[in-house]
Amino acid sequence: MPGVIHLLPESTANQIAAGEVVQRPASVVKELLENAVDAGSTSIKLFIKNGGSTLVQVDDNGSGMNAFDARMCWERHATSKIVKAEDLYNLNTLGFRGEALASIASVSEVEMRTKSAEESVATRIVINAGTLETQENAAATQGTSIAVKNLFYNIPARKNFLKSITVETKHIFEEYQRIALAYPEISFEFVNQGKEVSKLQGGSLLDRISDLFSVKKEDLIVADEHTDIVDFSGFLGSPKTAKKTRGGQYLFANGRFIKDHYLNHAISSGYGGLLEEKSYPFFVIFLQVDPAKIDVNIHPTKHEVKFEDGRYVYTLLQSVVKKTLGAHFVVPTASQLSNAINSNPTAPRLHVTQPDGRFNPFETPKPRVATSWEKLDDLLNTPISNTRQPDIFTSQEEQPVQSADIGGIFQVDNTFIVAKIEGELSLINQHRAHAQILFERYEAKQTIASQQLLFPRTVELSLADMNLYLEMQSDINAMGFDTSEFGKNVIIINGLPSELSKEDGASIVVQILDDFKTNYQELKINKKEALKQAAAKNAAIKAGKSLEIKEMETLVHDLLHCKQHTHTANGLPIIVKLTKSSLERFFQ
Numbered sequence: 001m002p003g004v005i006h007l008l009p010e011s012t013a014n015q016i017a018a019g020e021v022v023q024r025p026a027s028v029v030k031e032l033l034e035n036a037v038d039a040g041s042t043s044i045k046l047f048i049k050n051g052g053s054t055l056v057q058v059d060d061n062g063s064g065m066n067a068f069d070a071r072m073c074w075e076r077h078a079t080s081k082i083v084k085a086e087d088l089y090n091l092n093t094l095g096f097r098g099e100a101l102a103s104i105a106s107v108s109e110v111e112m113r114t115k116s117a118e119e120s121v122a123t124r125i126v127i128n129a130g131t132l133e134t135q136e137n138a139a140a141t142q143g144t145s146i147a148v149k150n151l152f153y154n155i156p157a158r159k160n161f162l163k164s165i166t167v168e169t170k171h172i173f174e175e176y177q178r179i180a181l182a183y184p185e186i187s188f189e190f191v192n193q194g195k196e197v198s199k200l201q202g203g204s205l206l207d208r209i210s211d212l213f214s215v216k217k218e219d220l221i222v223a224d225e226h227t228d229i230v231d232f233s234g235f236l237g238s239p240k241t242a243k244k245t246r247g248g249q250y251l252f253a254n255g256r257f258i259k260d261h262y263l264n265h266a267i268s269s270g271y272g273g274l275l276e277e278k279s280y281p282f283f284v285i286f287l288q289v290d291p292a293k294i295d296v297n298i299h300p301t302k303h304e305v306k307f308e309d310g311r312y313v314y315t316l317l318q319s320v321v322k323k324t325l326g327a328h329f330v331v332p333t334a335s336q337l338s339n340a341i342n343s344n345p346t347a348p349r350l351h352v353t354q355p356d357g358r359f360n361p362f363e364t365p366k367p368r369v370a371t372s373w374e375k376l377d378d379l380l381n382t383p384i385s386n387t388r389q390p391d392i393f394t395s396q397e398e399q400p401v402q403s404a405d406i407g408g409i410f411q412v413d414n415t416f417i418v419a420k421i422e423g424e425l426s427l428i429n430q431h432r433a434h435a436q437i438l439f440e441r442y443e444a445k446q447t448i449a450s451q452q453l454l455f456p457r458t459v460e461l462s463l464a465d466m467n468l469y470l471e472m473q474s475d476i477n478a479m480g481f482d483t484s485e486f487g488k489n490v491i492i493i494n495g496l497p498s499e500l501s502k503e504d505g506a507s508i509v510v511q512i513l514d515d516f517k518t519n520y521q522e523l524k525i526n527k528k529e530a531l532k533q534a535a536a537k538n539a540a541i542k543a544g545k546s547l548e549i550k551e552m553e554t555l556v557h558d559l560l561h562c563k564q565h566t567h568t569a570n571g572l573p574i575i576v577k578l579t580k581s582s583l584e585r586f587f588q
């Protein structure tokens with residue numbers, strides 16, 4: 001008896017694949033532009049009509065194809081870019097699946113003209129819904145022109161799914177911008193409904209950015225950092241360029257635009273207190289990674305990539321941003337910031353933690369000829385973790401210090417505590433230390449004393465924040481807050497953790513909810529963990545706060561009793577120790 005299983009005809013298989021590769025006209029634009037780039041073009045023109053639904057055409061002056069390849073390229077899995085699976089780990093082209101053209105041709109009417117340098121005549125090919133209609137010699141110069149007409153004409157259900165012309169055109173323009181940014185040396189032109197909307201001369205990245213966006217060149221800061229694992233280059237917008245939306249964030253990995261909220265968050269967080277609340281900096285950053293350490297084979301549209309060690313890349317990226325900005329700006333001191341905030345309640349709330357511009361995770365301290373002050377400066381800015389970064393996110397097997405001998409304690413810049421711990425000179429970041437203590441207290445579910453406010457405060461929240469608040473209310477109150485619902489989208493704060501300063505109690509609750517949202521959405525950690533981190537960060541004493549000897553002693557004592565006291569949950573150093581041997585190095 002014959003079975004019920006049969007192979008699908010090639011045309012049906014291509015249409016199914018097209019469902020993944022070709023979601024909308026912008027996907028066609030992306031695939032055609034990428035092919036033109038891969039073909040080594042120096043000039044690429046894009047023409048569209050009606051949001052790309054009636055026409056997407058890309059003309060290039062790249063390698064072109066001979067008559068055989070001109071036919072072959074429309075077959076599924078036909079590619080000149082890889083030969084075997086291992087080539088995926090050594091990929092230097094944007095394409096590799098060999099399915100874009102076959103998929104596009106199965107759901108549209110295409111016409112191609114192409115000529116390679118070796119051929120004397122060009123080839124013209126017409127394919128309708130995957131069926132070859134014409135192949136003939138034609139006249140053309142070297143390069144390729146592919147016109148995709150009437151997308152989805154044979155699949156009405158997909159066609160009806162398209163959004164308005166304006167929306168589809170916007171998506172197309174975004175793809176155009178991304179490719180144009182990644183390849184500033186190539187000239188691009190974009191013609192919509194017969195009208196030229198963009199013409200870009202090949203040149204430097206800086207020129208390309210200023211041609212594409214209304215960002216002034218003087219507001220762009222060069223980022224350029226090389227490490228063993230990743231190279232960073234591109235530009236960071238100054239804080240002035242930050243917007244309330246995330247539109248201006250362009251991150252590329254090995255020449256591909258990537259949409260990665262996690263890594264974008266790493267960059268934004270590297271700005272630290274330089275940004276206003278809920279604003280997103282403009283940036284165009286390129287990461288160059290050994291192709292073996294990056295997996296682009298996740299989704300056919302390839303906006304996602306996977307790094308071998310994503311968390312490590314996160315920390316590196318954040319540090320590079322800090323370092324780049326730190327070198328560029330004279331960062332206001334923490335005390336200036338907190339004064340500004342205290343004296344002006346309407347001023348934008350800033351994170352008071354001072355971005356440590358000199359923190360550089362890539363430098364391992366190596367002996368070199370330098371003055372002792374330079375050496376001290378080096379060591380002070382060298383996190384103790386930097387020879388073992390890859391484990392910074394994994395929970396470390398640290399043991400709480402039972403009873404440490406603490407002596408000679410004092411504060412520097414109202415930000416760092418210097419103390420002799422077990423005979424070793426130790427430098428402690430007071431804000432991080434306190435945040436870690438609080439975090440572990442929340443983890444241990446210790447009862448935290450709450451102090452009632454003389455004048456309870458009410459805070460109005462957005463509907464979304466209110467829902468979030470209601471969901472997390474008991475967790476928030478477990479951390480020493482006494483809050484409850486008080487009418488529509490309003491909460492009342494009756495009490496605060498007794499350790500917290502009373503002035504900004506209301507804003508701290510709002511800030512915690514805000515940071516919680518970001519942590520939860522972007523750091524991909526669970527809700528309770530995200531809330532604890534947000535609360536610890538906001539409730540902790542800030543950099544710039546002067547402390548009494550007794551307070552410092554308690555802080556250091558409590559820190560040493562933490563399960564993890566050398567690093568925060570995010571892998572940032574809390575204590576830097578100057579060991580005997582590092583001290584001896586000063587005097588060599």
Ligand code: ADP
Nearest residue numbers: 035039073079080095096097098099100101144
């Ligand atoms: P992929 O890019 O993944 O290899 P495509 O279906 O996009 O797959 O393209 C198939 C092949 O057609 C490419 O590998 C390339 O050899 C050829 N090709 C496509 N577009 C062009 C072009 N504009 N110029 C030269 N060759 C091209």
Ligand code: MG
Nearest residue numbers: 031035095100
């Ligand atoms: Mg391709």
